[in-house]
């Protein structure tokens with residue numbers, strides 16, 4: 001990326017029209033730029049061939065597309081692919097492509113590292129290194145080789161989306177607007193540890209699905225696993241969620257990593273039912289991806305199935321999420337950590 005050039009990727013139609021106006025071009029050139037970006041995915045301003053050469057030269061003086069190819073790729077034997085993308089600020093984030101029968105999901109990152117420091121998460125161990133810009137977020141979709149086959153996008157990569165909400169909302173707007181990718185918001189899920197005030201804004205300003213990372217219904221235990229619980233107890237998050245309607249198109253789900261001998265007991269199952277009583281939601285039970293230096297273990301299949309059956313039997317539709325890309329640590333942030341430790345030159 002050439003220094004000081006402003007990325008066009010992530011700008012809304014109104015902003016692209018402003019760019020055109022500022023440079024003395026007709027406003028409709030903004031619409032042409034939007035098509036070249038969000039429909040045709042050009043990699044250079046030179047490729048916007050229905051804009052005059054003189055205007056393209058003017059544009060290139062100040063702007064760039066803002067796309068960058070991945071710098072590293074790991075392929076799992078199950079078809080999952082993990083990409084390492086550079087960011088505008090010279091750091092790296094991971095993006096995971098997960099094909100599954102008729103679905104092809106892309107798991108995107110919203111931050112470099114994360115402030116939340118969850119015990120079981122490699123990204124948490126990395127600490128917080130910065131927010132992704134809107135072009136950093138969209139570049140993960142724009143520049144992934146499987147882009148045109150994608151059916152779903154989940155914000156479940158590195159970082160806490162509510163801690164970078166402005167840019168996440170700008171990205172989901174570009175993905176769902178007619179001037180952008182024109183995707184249904186029902187194809188996009190944003191996952192959060194549960195940042196109450198930001199969640200209200202997200203729910204009000206977006207129609208995308210919402211996932212909340214639960215992992216324990218018991219305050220002390222959740223605080224041990226997820227320090228964010230201390231300032232933002234899950235009971236308060238759930239009370240807030242009760243103010244919104246999730247009974248129609250929009251889905252509310254809770255993610256629950258099942259740790260053997262820790263959060264998989266009948267008592268936990270009862271407490272989950274109590275906590276979520278009456279809320280229109282589902283639960284995804286997740287297998288723990290082991291990370292180095294953390295003494296936690298995934299529960300076995302029997303315990304997971306017993307938990308699923310209890311919860312479903314008590315009115316909360318619960319599924320067990322198939323674990324994908326275990327051999328490439330698809331869920332863990334290990335690739336970007338290794339890249340950092342190698343001084344950015346793996």
Ligand SMILES: C[S@@+](CC[C@H](N)C(=O)[O-])C[C@H]1O[C@@H](n2cnc3c(N)ncnc32)[C@H](O)[C@@H]1O
Pocket residue numbers: 120121122123155156157158159160161191192193211212213255257286287288289290291331332
């Ligand atoms: C990496 S987070 C990103 C989104 C957001 N920060 C959150 O916590 O929901 C996405 C999901 O991955 C889960 N996760 C993190 N580390 C994991 C691990 N080692 N094994 C399985 N799931 C993990 C999180 O709990 C969360 O449900």
Ligand code: SF4
Pocket residue numbers: 114115116117118121122123124125157158159160193213
């Ligand atoms: S699980 Fe989510 S909130 Fe927790 S440290 Fe990882 S990325 Fe951050």
